[in-house]
Amino acid sequence: MEGSGSMDKKAIVESVPQRGFFGHPKGLFTLFFTEFWERFSYYGMRAILLYYMYYEVSKGGLGLEEMTAASIMAIYGSLVYMSGIIGGWIADRLIGTSKTVFYGGVLIMIGHIVLALPFGATGLFTSMAFIVVGTGLLKPNISSIVGDLYEETDGRCDSGFSIFYMGINMGGLLAPIIVGTVGQEYNFHLGFGLAAIGMFLGLAVYLATRKKNLGLAGTYVPNPLSLEEKKKVFTQIGIGSIIVAVLVAAGLITGALTLAVFTMTISVLGILIPAVYFFVMYRSPKTSAAEKSRVLAYIPLFIAAVMFWAIQEQGAIILAQYADKRTDLSFMGLDLQSSWFQSLNPLFVVILAPLFAWLWVKLGSRQPSTPVKFSLGLFFAGLSFLVMIIPAFGGTETLVSPMWLVLSFFLVVLGELCLSPVGLSVTTKLAPAAFSAQTMSLWFLTNASAQAINAQLVRFYREDTEIVYFGIIGCASIFIGLILLLFSSKIRGFMRGVN
Structure with a gap:
């Protein structure tokens, strides 16, 4: 089946059993649990990866410098989001979303299995390559299949995405507690092994129920390549791969390709790729005058989102380090694991997302405009870093209460719920028609760019620079939020009727 016109869409929806999972199509069960286990594996691995990298060899780690480990974490996150562009293209032009999701899951599982084996630094970088490509194949495409389950006029669609989003956050909530405890209490490789089992369970659910529950969803290629x-x-691709391989080999042999050079290259690409996207969209003859205006309106929103994610993603890097080194892990008679704090973000999302959804519906036409919501997101993100200055005033020699981290994660989630759900929606609305298929990639690039910048930023964090580090980044976020607020009506004018 090629293309997905109205007739095709009708045939796809009719092939999916429409009742069976909380009043939703049965296919939502398949996608919910596949994504639940994929996120369990990813966030479980991520909760202990930083510690695995910088813990001493005698404690089961690799003994890397903390600054280097933090930088690798940021680059890893950036590459995961950049690879989504490739995953979207493969699904759109070659094999469809269903097969792409499956192959992505297999690569992720292999990546976790490699990490679970004691292969040292070689195993670390090999597993990262598998997980980066695998997540790029799976992540953008599984969301696309959710959309295939519903008619365009089906009122259940938004609710279906909300349930699916819960699956993501429930996986992210449980993983750091289970994988984190096993990894830190017993053995890092055992923890990574649990992450591999998580992805295996996701694939098992997907394979066992795909045919019966998903029907034709995800089986078509929307824009197939001709033979020519x-x-x-x-x-x-072949020529490009050979050139890259030769350059990498030459860099490794001559010693020119160091970790610092690779990190800086990705950081530069994180800024260049979206800049090229915007230039091409704006200059394209296929972009009308009204669409050019909307592209200009999207640029400040894109920059704001990059600033937001730069802070939010440091929850798994700098705040994870803070939990391990600066936090009193004995609290109210409990012995905490530093990896458990990674569960706070998804926990607060699960609790607060329904409240925010209700609030926006309640406010209706009185709710803030998109630029104002983005600026609110930046205020909360900035505050989440500024509160971390307060315990530092007492000196960095004593351990601080874990409640400071709880407060920081809480504030950044308030920002996330103002900015993140609105972001993808406004991206699709502001995109030129000729570039509509690539808009999801552009939104994911806000996170890729943020983490590419973080790879350089996190190098400045040390215990003796805490006040300056949290202060400058927190104030920068609030400052950009203020500028966005001041120019919000101007930006709305450029949006040409889009709210």
Whole structure:
């Protein structure tokens, strides 16, 4: 089946059993649990990866410098989001979303299995390559299949995405507690093994129920390459791969390709790729005058989102380090694991998301505009860093209460719920029609760019620079939020009727 016109869409929806999972199509069960286990594996691995990298070899770690480990974490996150562009293209042009999701899951599982084995630094970088490519194949495409389950006029669609989003956060909530405890209490490789089992369970659910529950959803190729185009594209990919391989090999042999050089290259790409996207969209003859205006309106929103994610994503890097080194892990008679704090973000999302959804519905036409919601997101993100200055005033020699981290994670989630759900929606609305298929990639690039910048930022964090570090980044976020607020009506004018 090629294309997905109205007739095709009707046939796809009719092939999916429409009742069976909380009043939703049965396929939502398949996708919910596949994504639950995929996020369990990813966030479980991420909760202990930083510690695995910088803990001494005698404690089961790799003994890397803390600054280097933090930088690797940021680059890893950036590459995971950048690879979504490739995953979207493969699904759209070659094999469809269903197969792409499956192959992505297999690669992720292999990545976790490699980490579970004692292969040292070689195993670390090999597993990262598998997980980066695998997540890029799976992440953007599984969301796309959710959309395939519903007619365009089906009122259950938004609710279906909300349930799916809960699956993501429930996986992210449980993983740091289970994988974190096993990894830190017993053995890091055992923890990574649990992450591999998580992905295996996700694949098992997907394979066992896909045919019966998903029908034709995800089986079509929306914009297939012709035979001629395939030859051309594969030739270009082949030549490009050979050039990259030669450059990497030469860099490694001569010693020119160091970790610092690689990190800086990704950081530069994190800024260049979206800049090229915007330039191409704006200059394209296929973009109308009204669409050009909307592209300009999207640029400040994109920058604001990058600033927000730069703070939010440091929850798994700098705040994870803070939990391990600066926090009193004996609290009210409990012995806490530093990895458990990674559960706070999804916990607060699960609790607060329904409240925010209710609030926006309640306010209706009186709710804040998109630029104002973005600026609110930046205020909360900035505050989440500024509160971390307070315990530092007492000196950095004593351990601080874990409640400071709880407060910081709480504040950044308030910001996330103002900015994140609105972000994807406004991205699709402001995108030129000729570039609509690539808009999801552009939104994911806000996170990729943020983490590419973080790879350089996190190098400045040390216990003796805490006040300056949290203060400058927190104030920068609030400052950008203020500028966005001041120009919000101007930006709305450029949005040409989009709210």
